Amino acid sequence: MSIDIVVVFGVEISNKAELARHFNALAAHTLTEPGCERFELYEQTAEADGFVLIERWKDEASIADHMGMPYTEHFLANAKHMIARSEVHRLSALVTR
Numbered sequence: 001m002s003i004d005i006v007v008v009f010g011v012e013i014s015n016k017a018e019l020a021r022h023f024n025a026l027a028a029h030t031l032t033e034p035g036c037e038r039f040e041l042y043e044q045t046a047e048a049d050g051f052v053l054i055e056r057w058k059d060e061a062s063i064a065d066h067m068g069m070p071y072t073e074h075f076l077a078n079a080k081h082m083i084a085r086s087e088v089h090r091l092s093a094l095v096t097r
Contacts, residue, residue: 009084
């Protein structure tokens, strides 16, 4: 069964555009990973200072591989300081098709 992750990011308004560019570069690489089934970034409409990342991974090994990729490490090294706060939510489906 796939693993779904939702991450909510709080971002300073002055960093939003640059952080979005970093996320787009990360997504372009991440979506090519064999274990990545979904990797989408959204801007929150209720708050002007937030992004929501929705991910789906084949398994835990896929997540571990992703975290060790050079482009993920580059993202963390260059964009992490622009994130004011984050909440990670791992989800398990209650109803499956």
